[in-house]
Amino acid sequence: MVQDVPNDPLIGSTIDDRYLVLSKVARGGMSTVYLAKDVRLNRNIALKILHPHLATDNAFIERLQREAWSAASLSHPHVVQIHDHGAGAAHAYLVLEYIDGHTLRDVINKEHALTPRQALDLLDPIVEGLAAAHAAGLVHRDVKPENVLISRSGWVKIGDFGLSRAVTTTTNTGTLLGTVGYIAPELVNGEGGDARSDIYSAGIMLYELLTGEQPFHGQVPIAVAMAHVRDAVPAPSTIVPGLPAEMDELVRYMTEKDPDNRPANGASLLEDLRHIWATLTPAELDAGGSKDSSAPEFAAGPSAAADTAALTSALGRVEDQAAGTDVIEISGDSRATTVITAPTYPTSILPASSRLYVDDTESAVPGVGPDAFGDYDSDDAASGQALSKREARAEAKTRAKAAAQPTKTLGTGHPRRRAIIWVAVVVVLGILAAFAGWFLALGPGALATVPDVHNKSVTQAQKLLNEQGFERLPTTDVFDELVAAGTVVDTDPAAGASQRRFLGVTMHVSRGPVLYNVPQVAGKPLPEATTALTDAHLALGTVAEAFDEKVPAGIVLSQDPPTGTEFRNGTKVNLAVSKGPTPIPVPSVVGKTDAAAKTALKDLGLVPAIAPEQLNSPTVPAGSVLSQTPESGNLTAGGTVTLTLSKGPKMVKVPDMVGKQAGAATAELKALGFNVSVENLLGGFFGTVRFQDPQGGEAPEGSIITLKVI
Structure with missing residues (x-):
């Protein structure tokens, strides 16, 4: 389990005023996954925040946004749901369904090799989730055990669809996506991927479930990637002797180098997988696997009887949580035992039809069947050849025919009458042959070449086709971006093809562009x-x-x-x-009178407000603006500027300094906030204040007190 990093600045913060980050779960090559709470809906979610170098890549963010929109439309019980995504100046993130449990990587690390029963029990919901994604037009492109999540309640879900691409937008690319241990050969070759690439990765994952290890290893990732292109995936039974041949064949089928030789998509693979499961015996299903006596016991898979309503598999305890991978890995109590639910559609056997063929002797002919001609199986058994049901049915049919044919002629025919009949037959056949010759050589059955009527009007096209002997000329309307409305796009058969005249030619007439x-x-x-x-x-x-x-x-x-x-x-x-309201620069009105300041602000579309408290100022006259909030910056129309007015200078009582020394008097007056002017009389020899102006009373703070010193 990945421990929280105490100094992670995101822990405890709220992303986009909605997602409260609780703890750090895992860190991978492209993102860091956090456990967070959606404060708006009051639920836990998995918050996947991209690393800064990706969050500033506009092309990557735009692609992630498009793919998140596509993946969010997919809702399936075996696929991790994408709830939200966002991209801002600080973070780019995905919000995903919170899965409290562990990953399939943890199961492999704990159990190593699994039995076919256990492996198929795990693979079935994975492939079912892929089938739903493929049906919705999505390709995962990074199927691996780290991206398969198993909840405490037993649900198996595929995660990380946020980095998939829509099938309709898949193009050949030189960018190598996917984890190298599970990557499909066509992705290594830069040929682009589709649903069959996910099938290949699932095949590598099945190999690892059966053997406990990946098929290819190398000192560097490129060596492993090239092994996927060059080398065939070995049979799992070479690593774990005793595995049934069907499992080797399934792995081989899923990991063919040529995508055309693999199952077309998840739905096709799911059908094959459940068929194989149904054909394996209990001994074959339990072959191989870990020899540890504590290995988990898996319940029956899709091959169980039709009345089995719920099929489960206990996975046992998973002690360690995988870390350091770019997947959503939700930490939980490692001591918990989780249960995998059974597939939604278990395999069942349809009842046999009472009559499979129209000419089935056993059911179509009353009273006639194999037993009507004796115990024919005993003869075959005596000769050492056991007949199948189909062969027995064919033999019964042959015997029924033989029984229906007469073995004796009941009367003799008239020779002359037979001759007349034969002559009539010959004449009729000759007429028919002559008619057929004319019909096929010169008549409506003759072959004619379809002329090129592309871009012709319907009337012109009909004339050209009539000249070739075509009379039946139906039309169909089609949309076309290049051919003008009302003209012929093409024909069926195409121009230059040979066609019997009586079959006619269908003209596709343009309706113009859609x-x-x-x-x-x-x-x-x-x-x-x-x-x-x-x-x-x-x-x-x-x-x-x-x-x-x-x-x-x-x-x-x-x-x-x-x-x-x-x-x-x-x-x-x-x-x-x-862009919102036009920004208005805030002017400075400090020092202006109350009325002048208000007028200046109102002229700009701003609203002046007078602060209730006024302050003294030795420099700003009473009634003028002493300060303003804000002092600068921008506001929009209707924004408020608060003005604080001056009460003028504070009045201070003037002490009497006559008779005091000039230095002490000056210091005392300055301490009271006055400015002091000293004038020396007769040279100021004694340094004593003789006169003071003003003397007594009050004076404004900051005013000048004149001292005359002798």
């Missing part, structure tokens, strides 16, 4: 508007930003072209997006 309605996106947030355009088969064009006093930032102000118009697939729609 046009899509421009949706209403003004008033929506920009991400929602982008999704609406994509769903409408249109594209996002230029995005212009403008200040708006009423519309919040990020909301679409207008669109071009407008809603209600129709355009071709991929047409760009330009949007104007609000």
Whole structure:
């Protein structure tokens, strides 16, 4: 189990004012996974935060956003659900379903080699989850034990679909995605991946479940990757003797180098996997596996009887949690025992039909069957050849035919009559042959070449086809981006092909390009508007930003072209997006009178507010602005600036300094806040204050007290 790092700054913080980070779970090559709480919905979630170097890669963030949208649409009990995603200046993250349990890697580390029963019990829900993803148009591209999560309640789920790519957007790429130990050969070769790449990775995972180790090893990752391209995956029975041949064949089938030789997708593999499970005997299902007496006991798989309602497999205790992988690994009590639920659709046997063939002798002919002709099986048994049911059915049919054929002619025919009949037959056959010759050589059955009528009008095309002898000319309407509406796109059969004239030629007439309605996106947030355009088969064009006093930032102000118009697939729609209210620089009004300051702020669209408390100032006259909040920066229209007014200088009582020494008098007056001016009389020889102005009373703080010294 990965321990929390006390100095991790994210622990205890809240991401996007919603996700409270509780603890750190794991750290991988691309992200760090935290246990967090969704404070809005009051539930635990797994928060996957991308490393900073990826969070600042705009291309990666855009791709992650598209794939998160696609993966979030997938809802299946064996797939970890994506709840949310976000990207900001500080973090880019995915919010996933919280799985309290452990990973399949922990099971392998604890149990090593598993029996076929145990391996298939684990693989079945994994493949069922992949089948659902493939049906939704998603490819995982990183199937491995670290991405298979097992909850405390026994659910097996595939995680990390946030880094998958939609099948419809998969392209050949030189980027090597996926973990090298499980990567498909076509991904190593840069040929792009599809559902069959997930099948290959699942095959490598099945090999590891059966043997406890991966098939390929190397000093460097590229050596392992090239082994996937070059070397065949060995049979698991070479590592664990005694495994049934069906398991070797299943691993070989799933890990074929050529994707065309593997199961087409998860649904196809699931059907094969459950069929193999149903054909294995209990001894074969329990072959191999760990020899540790504490190895877990797995319940029956899909091969159980039809009345078995719930099939479970106890996995035993998992002591250690895997760490350091780029997967969602949720720590839990390692002492807990988890249970894997049975597949949703266990294999069952359909009842035999009472009549499989229309001409089935055993059921179609009343009273006629194998027993009607004696015990024919005894003869075959005597000769050492046991007949199958199909062979027995065929022999019974042959005997029934023989029994229905007469063995004796009941009467003699008239010779002359038979001759007349034969002549008539010959004449009729001759007429039919002549008609057939004309029909196939010159008539409607003759072969003719279909002319090229591409880009011709329907009338022109009909004329050209009629000249070749084609009279039956049905039409079908098709959309076409290049051919104008009302003209012929192509024909069936195609131009240049030979066709019997009576069969006719179907003309595909263009309806022009498919046009899509421009949706209403003004008033929506920009991400929602982008999704609406994509769903409408249109594209996002230029995005212009403008200040708006009423519309919040990020909301679409207008669109071009407008809603209600129709355009071709991929047409760009330009949007104007609000930047929010126009910022207003805050001016300085300190020193201005109350009225002048208010006028200056109101002229800019700001609201002046007078602070209830006024302060003394030796420099700012009473009634003028002493200070303001804020002092600078920007506000929007209607923003408030608080003004503090001056009460003027504070009045201080002037002490009498006459008779005191000039130095002491000066110091005392300055301590009271006065400024002192000293004038010497007769040279100021004695240093004694003789006169003072003002003398007594009060004077403003900061005013000048004049001392005349003798």
